[in-house]
Amino acid sequence: MRVTALAGEVPAALASALAARGLDPVRAEALAAGGAQVALLLEPLADADAVPLMREAAAAGVDCVTGDGWAALVGTLARLGGLARSGGGGPSRIPERLSAELGRFLSDRQERPEAWRTARRTIPLERSCLVGILNVTPDSFSDGGAHFAPADALAGARAMREAGAAILDVGGESTRPGATAPDEAEELRRVVPVVRAVAAETGLPVSVDTRHSRVAAAALAAGAEIVNDVSGLEHDPRMAAVVRDAGAGVVIMHMRGEPATMDARATYADVAAEVAAELAERRDRACEAGIAREAIVLDPGLGFAKRPEHNFAVLDRLASITALGHPVMVGPSRKRFLGAATGAPVERRDAATAAACVAARVRGARLFRVHDVARAREALAVADAMLAS
Ligand code: HH2
Numbered sequence: 001m002r003v004t005a006l007a008g009e010v011p012a013a014l015a016s017a018l019a020a021r022g023l024d025p026v027r028a029e030a031l032a033a034g035g036a037q038v039a040l041l042l043e044p045l046a047d048a049d050a051v052p053l054m055r056e057a058a059a060a061g062v063d064c065v066t067g068d069g070w071a072a073l074v075g076t077l078a079r080l081g082g083l084a085r086s087g088g089g090g091p092s093r094i095p096e097r098l099s100a101e102l103g104r105f106l107s108d109r110q111e112r113p114e115a116w117r118t119a120r121r122t123i124p125l126e127r128s129c130l131v132g133i134l135n136v137t138p139d140s141f142s143d144g145g146a147h148f149a150p151a152d153a154l155a156g157a158r159a160m161r162e163a164g165a166a167i168l169d170v171g172g173e174s175t176r177p178g179a180t181a182p183d184e185a186e187e188l189r190r191v192v193p194v195v196r197a198v199a200a201e202t203g204l205p206v207s208v209d210t211r212h213s214r215v216a217a218a219a220l221a222a223g224a225e226i227v228n229d230v231s232g233l234e235h236d237p238r239m240a241a242v243v244r245d246a247g248a249g250v251v252i253m254h255m256r257g258e259p260a261t262m263d264a265r266a267t268y269a270d271v272a273a274e275v276a277a278e279l280a281e282r283r284d285r286a287c288e289a290g291i292a293r294e295a296i297v298l299d300p301g302l303g304f305a306k307r308p309e310h311n312f313a314v315l316d317r318l319a320s321i322t323a324l325g326h327p328v329m330v331g332p333s334r335k336r337f338l339g340a341a342t343g344a345p346v347e348r349r350d351a352a353t354a355a356a357c358v359a360a361r362v363r364g365a366r367l368f369r370v371h372d373v374a375r376a377r378e379a380l381a382v383a384d385a386m387l388a389s
Pocket of ligand 1: 133135137139140141142171173174175176209228229230251253299301302329330331332333369
């Protein structure tokens with residue numbers, strides 16, 4: 001007899017091993033998916049809920065550890081599903097609201113969003129989706145000034161389309177740490193003509209990178225179909241309604257505070273869990289405002305209110321965010337944390353950017369906001385081929 005390890009973190013490894021040995025492929029996949037181990041944190045947890053939770057978890061075959069105001073559960077998806085179904089009040093059961101929340105989490109986690117709905121189309125996401133950065137700013141940290149003149153912006157857009165960009169992200173405000181914001185009239189003047197020309201000339205979906213609802217509304221009217229808001233719809237109270245009314249796609253990104261002050265807010269006890277929880281709250285507010293679930297992409301906001309070690313931890317634990325059931329975008333391009341790892345200055349960080357994109361792809365990201373589209377695309381083609389296997 002020979003013992004062979006199956007790649008435990010890849011459910012496809014078990015499914016294909018079983019199918020290769022004659023098990024019905026559908027059954028093999030269901031078995032593999034149900035057998036995947038999942039670890040969950042429940043907090044805050046009321047003291048009164050801890051005892052029934054531990055008892056029911058033990059009965060369901062789920063490991064449970066509790067502490068002051070929290071519980072961690074570790075088990076297969078199938079067993080966690082059984083635990084979620086054990087709610088309903090009786091003396092030995094877990095409280096209804098706990099089982100409902102656990103059930104909602106498990107069903108979101110099952111979502112495998114393969115597409116993104118925007119105001120004008122549905123963008124497929126089975127493969128990596130490259131988002132080319134077009135900063136129409138004089139002061140962006142790596143490409144400031146390069147596309148400031150509208151003709152340069154259009155030439156840059158065409159080149160990125162040739163290189164394989166599937167979306168172009170036009171921004172008129174640098175959000176680098178400590179940047180000062182342009183006034184709204186200036187942002188409108190920078191962004192709107194470029195959005196109009198790029199949307200018309202390239203035919204690609206255009207997103208507008210702005211925190212301001214008036215800029216978003218004007219860009220959407222000029223042909224943009226996605227709003228990329230680095231404040232996660234927090235900065236401008238009218239933003240959610242603008243997105244909803246246009247039926248636009250939206251990127252809800254994680255940040256704390258404002259670009260000018262965010263570095264001081266980079267304090268976390270458990271960065272991946274905190275970023276995921278804060279994103280989930282913003283996602284819930286967006287849905288309550290009437291934005292469709294299929295329109296929402298989540299982004300951990302690499303470099304925003306995060307020190308280098310926070311960015312690496314978030315990348316490694318991206319599963320905390322993909323589990324929320326939305327496509328995930330990352331924007332590592334040329335950022336400081338890559339310089340911290342490689343020692344490379346900002347103008348030589350495109351290889352590190354491609355490596356970070358591949359790491360994020362393996363951890364479940366689908367959209368990659370980059371300056372050097374060709375290089376990231378080549379690296380991601382390898383990751384896509386591996387994941388498609
Ligand atoms: N990063 C920047 C700007 N917008 N949007 C999303 N969704 N994700 C990001 O990580 C992200 C973003 C900052 O990078 P950049 O546009 O290159 O620089 P600047 O803000 O200086 O224009």
